[in-house]
Amino acid sequence: MTDEQSTPKRRFPAADIARVSVFAALIAVLGLPGALNVFGDAVPITLQTLGVMLAGAILGTWRSALAVTVLLVLVAAGLPLLAGGRGGLGVFTGPSAGFLLGWLPGAALTGWIVERGGRAPGTVRLVAACLAGGVGVVYLCGIPVQALVTGLSLGKTALLSAAFLPGDLAKAALASIVARGTQRAYPDAVPAVHRERLRAGG
Amino acid sequence: MTGLTGAYVPGGSILHRLPAGAKLAGLAVSCTALLLLRSPAALAGAAAAVVLLYAVSGVGAAAAWAQVRPVRWFAVALFCVQLVFADLPAAASSTLRVVLAVALAGLVTLTTRTGALMACLERCLTPVRFAGLDPFRLSLLLSLTLRSVPVMADLVTRVRDAQRARGVERSARAFAVPLVVGALRHADALGEALAARGLDD
Numbered sequence: 001m002t003d004e005q006s007t008p009k010r011r012f013p014a015a016d017i018a019r020v021s022v023f024a025a026l027i028a029v030l031g032l033p034g035a036l037n038v039f040g041d042a043v044p045i046t047l048q049t050l051g052v053m054l055a056g057a058i059l060g061t062w063r064s065a066l067a068v069t070v071l072l073v074l075v076a077a078g079l080p081l082l083a084g085g086r087g088g089l090g091v092f093t094g095p096s097a098g099f100l101l102g103w104l105p106g107a108a109l110t111g112w113i114v115e116r117g118g119r120a121p122g123t124v125r126l127v128a129a130c131l132a133g134g135v136g137v138v139y140l141c142g143i144p145v146q147a148l149v150t151g152l153s154l155g156k157t158a159l160l161s162a163a164f165l166p167g168d169l170a171k172a173a174l175a176s177i178v179a180r181g182t183q184r185a186y187p188d189a190v191p192a193v194h195r196e197r198l199r200a201g202g
Numbered sequence: 203m204t205g206l207t208g209a210y211v212p213g214g215s216i217l218h219r220l221p222a223g224a225k226l227a228g229l230a231v232s233c234t235a236l237l238l239l240r241s242p243a244a245l246a247g248a249a250a251a252v253v254l255l256y257a258v259s260g261v262g263a264a265a266a267w268a269q270v271r272p273v274r275w276f277a278v279a280l281f282c283v284q285l286v287f288a289d290l291p292a293a294a295s296s297t298l299r300v301v302l303a304v305a306l307a308g309l310v311t312l313t314t315r316t317g318a319l320m321a322c323l324e325r326c327l328t329p330v331r332f333a334g335l336d337p338f339r340l341s342l343l344l345s346l347t348l349r350s351v352p353v354m355a356d357l358v359t360r361v362r363d364a365q366r367a368r369g370v371e372r373s374a375r376a377f378a379v380p381l382v383v384g385a386l387r388h389a390d391a392l393g394e395a396l397a398a399r400g401l402d403d
Binding site: 012013014015016017018019020021022023024025026028029050054058066070071073074076077078079080081086087088089090091092093094095148149150151152156160174177178179181182185186188189 | 209229237273283303304308319320346349351353357386387389396401
């Protein structure tokens, strides 16, 4: 990911620290209602990917990637912040490790596409951003890792993962609707608007 | 959520006393080794080694099972799929590989305090200084996130109550939009409070 926009006056102002930490916590909390486990696969369906897409659409490229990184660092330290109270290093050596690590470039790509939309990113752009980042990139990272860990072929792993595709597509649609609603109710939730305000307000 | 504590089991074994960095390095090496082991006999040896390590750590069977439990159905499914597409040795070794990697990582989690692991991860993150980030701000970021988890959980409860009061329990939009807007309001107030304390000076 390029970070051409990451040269404001201060590299990492307090406003960004606050937004990044609150969104990392929000992603963690979205896992609370409990993961729906589909029998026979280890990757639980949760609302956490919804949180990852929302972080991308609202925080922008590098802040959202940082929020996901913070969450994953805390998970690695053993805190039960993933859906269903999972945590610890086991999740990074398990079969769904790639899907988790894929959240990072996924959120960043979502943010990047939304940032290209300027001050008022439209619904179509938001849907495209959530699909590309929250579904495309996450699957691209997750399937090869799962294949490597399990020793199954890429094709069979992709077939197993296809069971999650409908849910993820629905979550991408929901994420874009929610991001659009949020950005209307709170214009500062558009990455470009937020950046301008930080520059002007100092 | 039942408190934000890790799965650490107190103890005085040699595994508990090893520094966190050494355990993390050992975990990385052994997971790579597991991927390279192909024969069922070698993996059986690895399994014996993992069981021995658990015995040395003295964390108990219940704690050990809690670490492996999340992958139990996956292990069963993987074994069946491999049995259909390949043969018994291949099925056994690939299933064993997944379970052992998870068990080893769980052992590090069980024998290392969250604080020690966090300190180690923060040390690993110090090179970000060269990318223009300040390690103090990073550790503030981590602790603020931990503090924000209960705040966000509370916000979820309040938004759910509001939803019920408005009679729109079923609408996902009526849940998520107020939640995200509330989170942003909280974040921006928090940012102003940090700036008021001179964090940006």
